[in-house]
Amino acid sequence: SQTIHQWPATLVQPVGSPLSLECTVEGTSNPNLYWYRQAAGRGLQLLFYSVGIGQISSEVPQNLSASRPQDRQFILSSKKLLLSDSGFYLCAWSLRGGGTEQFFGPGTRLTVL
Amino acid sequence: AQSVAQPEDQVNVAEGNPLTVKCTYSVSGNPYLFWYVQYPNRGLQFLLKYITGDNLVKGSYGFEAEFNKSQTSFHLKKPSALVSDSALYFCAVRDGTYNTDKLIFGTGTRLQVFP
Secondary structure (H helix, E strand, O other): OOEEEEEEEEEEEEOOEEEEEEEEEEEOOOOEEEEEEEEOOEEEEEEEEEEEOOOOOOOOOOOEEEEEOOOOEEEEEEEOOHHOOOEEEEEEEOOOOOOOOOOEEOOEEEEEE | OOOEEEOOOOOEEEOOOEEEEEEEEOOOOOOOOEEEEEEOOOEEEEEEEEOOOOEEEEEHOEEEEEEEOOOOOEEEEEEEEEEOEEEEEEEEEEOOOOOOEEEOOOOEEEEEOOO
């Protein structure tokens, strides 16, 4: 069966510090991968998606970047965190092809002070 | 443009009563529709989806959803609510770009089931 991991679970970082959040998927190959941010426990904002190694699409201009160095690894980064980067970050994966649901990881709670 | 709306921020229901969480959509072409549930400080869990076929879709934890093309709705239902169903529920529609399967999420509806 497939599983998705995210770490760390929680993170408190000062403004201006770098960020690296990692997501890995097990039990499947060539997944589509996604990074979302959820603010204030409500709406989801798609930040990045990837259909393959090294292929990253950005949905919104921001202080963050994403990379996919391996087929089942997706990394969210920042060189200098802003207060507005605080939130709940969710990674998700889906099978290639139409009509498939996304499966979400447990999330990372980021607080920027 | 594809969109999905959840008109209720919160739904309150007594335990044992039926529940409905509303969702309407706007898409070009055939809609691919999804429901997810989120418990506090957790990731989203997939409940059910409609792609084609029967308008009544059954999913996890006793939930079901009814696809209504004429009303462009995909309401989530459960015959008898449990206190443990209290959570945040999201409706989503597929964006339509073939290779990415991007989903467009509604703003979420908080379900509160009272004992």
